[in-house]
Amino acid sequence: MMYEIQQVRMEMMKKRKEKKTGIEIERVEEVDLSGMSLDSVPNPSLNLAVIHKLDISNNNIEVIPESLTARLLNIMVLDVHSNQLKSLPNSIGCLFKLKHLNVSGNLLESLPKSIENCRSLEELNANFNKLKKLPDTIGFELVNLRKLSVNSNKLDFLPYSTSHLTNLRILDARLNCLRSLPEGLENLINLEILNISQNFQYFHTLPDSIGLLISLVELDVSYNKITILPNSIACLKNLKKLCVDGNPLVSPPMETVEQSLNAVKEYLIERMNGTLKTPSTKKSWFGKIKKWGTFNGSTQNDRKQRMDKDGFIMHEYRSLDGLATPARSIGMFSPRRIFSPRSHYTT
Known part of the structure; x- marks a missing residue:
């Protein structure tokens, strides 16, 4: 019975797409094996080279065969989230057309270096794993990456190459052990959302270069150990949302933060110019x-x-x-x- 269900769900689906030049049939082959309590990836009867999307999520799969991955030559979407994977096959580097990769909710401690060959990749979701590091040169190769989600791992740093992901729009690195952000942050000229919240006692300081993220709209640094926001945040003209809750902030004080984002920017500008006024009820000993x-x-x-x-x-x-x-x-x-x-x- 299970075999029959698998065969039915692995049937190729054909869709018709109308174009201005006429009617053209476009084949979009999708294989859906999600939520079937599988312990291993079955060997499908169809030609793997025609598959554009493979979903084997929500199973109990521990290993993806190297030979199977290497034959997915035209795959664009690969979803293996919520399994028991401890590693990814090195042959994943053969997926030159892969655009979306979801490996979240597994037991991965690292990503294979060969993933850098997936240069068409636009979205990488590796949330809820046990990642301790990312490949050192990942940012130099994945030039088309628009979204990088690595939250809920054990990362204590992001590699320097991350700052070379010039097409990156979203970076989600919350719930890790981050101690700092990589140098060269100003290269992320298209970054719109940066979330490094809930790194708790590990993250103490934001770099001044954060003020050069010219496209930044949302910045979430809540629940860290930040005491001072850099003056450069006042230069973020497109910033619409700033979350700093749960930090032992001293400058600006929380009462300023609670007023509005504009109040924070005005405070930082005054501090930058040296015109910041601090209330005083008593004459100083110097005056006396x-x-x-x-x-x-x-x-x-x-x-x-x-x-x-x-x-x-x-x-x-x-x-x-x-x-x-x-x-x-x-x-x-x-x-x-x-x-x-x-x-x-x-x-």
Whole structure:
């Protein structure tokens, strides 16, 4: 009976598609073996090279044969989620036309390096596995990838090559052990949604380069250990949603965050410009010392500021005990100030 069911569900489905030049029959072969309590992948009677979509999800499959995968030459959608897979066959690298791959809900600790050969891949879903790392050069090869979902794994970093996924729209890396984001984040010029929430005690700092994600619409960094948001977030013109709940935020304070996204941006701009006002109910001890003439130094309000032709604020510092602090030229919104090492501008 089970064999008969499999044969019925593995029948090729033909669809007709009308085109402007006339009526043309287009074959779209789909094989659906999902939810059948299978322990292994059956060897279908049809030619594997004609299959465009294979769904063997929600079974108990532990191994996908190398020989079977290598013959799926024209497959575009492969769904193997919710099985007992501990590894993927290396022959998956032969699937040059594969666009959607779903391997979520398995027991994978790594992805084969050969997956980099799937250069047509647009969506990779590897959620709910045991991944400890991704292939080091995965981002250099999967140039068409638009969505990368690796949430609920054991990743403690994303490889540097991830920052070269220039067509990436969605990056979901929540519920891992991430400690940082890769360098070169500004290369992700099409990234719209970034979710690195719930990395809990591992994730402490956002890089300044996050402000160069020019297409970013949603940023979720909730439930981490972030205390300070970088000023560069104020430069995200397309940002519509910012989630920072569950962080021990100090700057900006949570009362500012709870007001609105605009309030956060205004706070960061003021902090960037050095015009941030902090409430004070008591006179400072410094003011009292100056009042009684025990100190001749100038206060911050006494220091001269002037604007140069490029819009930079120039601060003049007084020497202390013969040691002079060098003057600096810092732009209010200059990327040089935000994204470059401090030592680079010390003269």
